[in-house]
Amino acid sequence: xxxxxxxTKRYPNGHHGLVxxxxxxxxxxxxxxxxxxxxxxxxxxxxxxxxDQPSEGEVMIDQFRLRRMTMRQLPRLRRQLGIVFxxxxxxxxxxxxxxxxFAMEVVGASHKEITKRVPQVLELVGLARRRDHYPxxxxxxxxxxxxxxxxxxxxPTYVLADEPTGNLDPDNASEIMKLFHExxxxxxxxLMATHARDLVNQMKRRVVAIEAxxxxxxxxxxxxxxxx
Amino acid sequence: xxxxSVGYWFREAGRSLWRNSWMAIASVSTVTxxxxxxxxxxxxxxxxxxVTTLLQNQVEMRVFVKPRTTRPEEMALxxxxxxxxxxxxxxxxxxxxxxxxxxxxxxxxxxxxxxIAKSNPLFDGYDVFATNPNDIPxxxxxxxxxxxxxxxxxxGTVVRRLTRLGIILRWTGWVVEGLLGxxxxxxxxxxxxxxxxxxxxxxxxxxxxGATDWFIRWPFILEGLTIGLLGAVVADAAVSLGYHWVxxxxxxxxxxxxxxxxxxxxxxxxxxxxxxxxxxxxLASIIALRRFLKV
Numbered sequence: 001x002x003x004x005x006x007x008t009k010r011y012p013n014g015h016h017g018l019v020x021x022x023x024x025x026x027x028x029x030x031x032x033x034x035x036x037x038x039x040x041x042x043x044x045x046x047x048x049x050x051x052d053q054p055s056e057g058e059v060m061i062d063q064f065r066l067r068r069m070t071m072r073q074l075p076r077l078r079r080q081l082g083i084v085f086x087x088x089x090x091x092x093x094x095x096x097x098x099x100x101x102f103a104m105e106v107v108g109a110s111h112k113e114i115t116k117r118v119p120q121v122l123e124l125v126g127l128a129r130r131r132d133h134y135p136x137x138x139x140x141x142x143x144x145x146x147x148x149x150x151x152x153x154x155x156p157t158y159v160l161a162d163e164p165t166g167n168l169d170p171d172n173a174s175e176i177m178k179l180f181h182e183x184x185x186x187x188x189x190x191l192m193a194t195h196a197r198d199l200v201n202q203m204k205r206r207v208v209a210i211e212a213x214x215x216x217x218x219x220x221x222x223x224x225x226x227x228x
Numbered sequence: 229x230x231x232x233s234v235g236y237w238f239r240e241a242g243r244s245l246w247r248n249s250w251m252a253i254a255s256v257s258t259v260t261x262x263x264x265x266x267x268x269x270x271x272x273x274x275x276x277x278x279v280t281t282l283l284q285n286q287v288e289m290r291v292f293v294k295p296r297t298t299r300p301e302e303m304a305l306x307x308x309x310x311x312x313x314x315x316x317x318x319x320x321x322x323x324x325x326x327x328x329x330x331x332x333x334x335x336x337x338x339x340x341x342x343x344i345a346k347s348n349p350l351f352d353g354y355d356v357f358a359t360n361p362n363d364i365p366x367x368x369x370x371x372x373x374x375x376x377x378x379x380x381x382x383x384g385t386v387v388r389r390l391t392r393l394g395i396i397l398r399w400t401g402w403v404v405e406g407l408l409g410x411x412x413x414x415x416x417x418x419x420x421x422x423x424x425x426x427x428x429x430x431x432x433x434x435x436x437x438g439a440t441d442w443f444i445r446w447p448f449i450l451e452g453l454t455i456g457l458l459g460a461v462v463a464d465a466a467v468s469l470g471y472h473w474v475x476x477x478x479x480x481x482x483x484x485x486x487x488x489x490x491x492x493x494x495x496x497x498x499x500x501x502x503x504x505x506x507x508x509x510x511l512a513s514i515i516a517l518r519r520f521l522k523v
Contacts, residue, residue, distance in 0.1 A: 079437070
């Protein structure tokens with residue numbers, strides 16, 4: 001379970017990123033985080049994986065209390081998380097297979113586990129035949145699939161996605177959204193910040209709207225709710 | 229920490245050294261130069277210590293008599309010296325006995341001794357032991373006043389000078405090494421900094437998927453240690469080969485000069501260079517990581 005309680009984020013210049021935000025996400029849920037640019041969606045997601053600290057309030061993910069977390073505990077939290085970025089963050093000098101395998105290598109997985117698990121995930125995201133290609137040889141949609149495969153390969157409990165379809169055309173975006181739906185169906189909790197209005201409306205999932213750093217709406221089977 | 233991780237660290241360290249090979253060669257070269265100088269200091273110190281110890285085990289004071297002095301004159305002096313209260317013991321030796329002693333000390337140089345047997349170039353003299361070592365300079369002066377004495381050698385001066393030389397050498401060594409060490413450190417730090425920079429994307433991804441800080445650091449530390457070790461091996465090999473060459477030549481052309489044995493010197497240079505290389509490499513990596521890898 002993800003629990004955000006009364007979280008405020010103040011920046012040194014006095015600007016408020018978030019103001020007393022509270023939010024609970026249960027295991028197995030699929031939650032969209034919507035709102036205008038600069039509303040605080042990304043700040044909230046960054047706090048969930050410990051890249052940003054709240055000025056006030058508490059963030060909890062399962063047994064981890066992020067404000068009291070030591071540097072030693074952070075890696076343990078992150079192994080429970082799969083993180084997907086708008087800019088994907090693939091390693092250009094490694095192939096699709098190596099990019100995904102890298103995430104397993106650096107948490108100490110064996111060669112045997114890697115050769116078993118990576119093809120499974122590549123199959124899931126539909127890139128089994130592209131395994132020896134380099135990122136530069138892939139389309140934007142395919143690159144994002146590699147990013148998703150890398151996030152999933154260590155079997156995270158929670159998948160956090162920050163604008164995963166932000167750089168994609170509508171067709172590719174729709175495919176990526178279906179992939180997240182499938183991931184959620186297989187048991188992972190998904191929290192996604194997005195601008196993709198049509199897709200949010202189609203999915204009919206929980207929608208949390210943030211404006212000027214505050215939660216303004218939280219609907220169980222919601223719609224994007226902003227005109228344009 | 230599993231064995232998989234250790235394999236990964238070594239692979240990554242090797243890959244990084246290979247990718248930055250010019251910078252790696254530059255670092256290894258500076259380590260080599262610094263450790264080469266260190267090893268040379270070790271060799272010289274070892275030899276100074278060797279000679280000092282040898283002399284300390286020898287007689288306290290040796291008085292040589294001028295050539296063409298008659299035996300009765302020598303005996304008169306001997307008798308007189310025996311009455312001096314500050315002399316504990318005095319032994320007379322002839323130049324023939326001196327030659328005999330040398331022959332026993334250097335059993336491999338018999339041909340040379342046969343050659344000089346006809347015209348012995350050594351002196352008659354006395355081995356003198358003082359009651360109190362502090363009296364030695366005064367005693368030596370008294371001997372110098374005697375008309376038949378050619379010269380006085382007492383290890384007091386020689387040993388004291390050698391000991392002082394040893395101390396000066398050691399301090400010069402540390403100062404020179406300190407300066408070279410700082411320069412070397414800076415170059416390795418820069419190499420590791422470039423390695424960190426070249427792998428910043430990897431590091432970012434590693435953090436996000438939950439690699440521990442030490443998992444991220446190890447390849448860089450191994451890289452620094454490898455640079456230090458390579459430099460140490462090259463420097464040690466160069467100095468050892470050089471010293472071996474000198475020892476072989478010296479045994480032919482300077483047979484009376486006591487050189488420190490090759491094996492003991494080789495052990496010392498190896499210990500100093502390898503320890504020095506690992507310390508410099510490890511320290512440089514840690515400095516570089518503290519400054520350039522914010523974890």
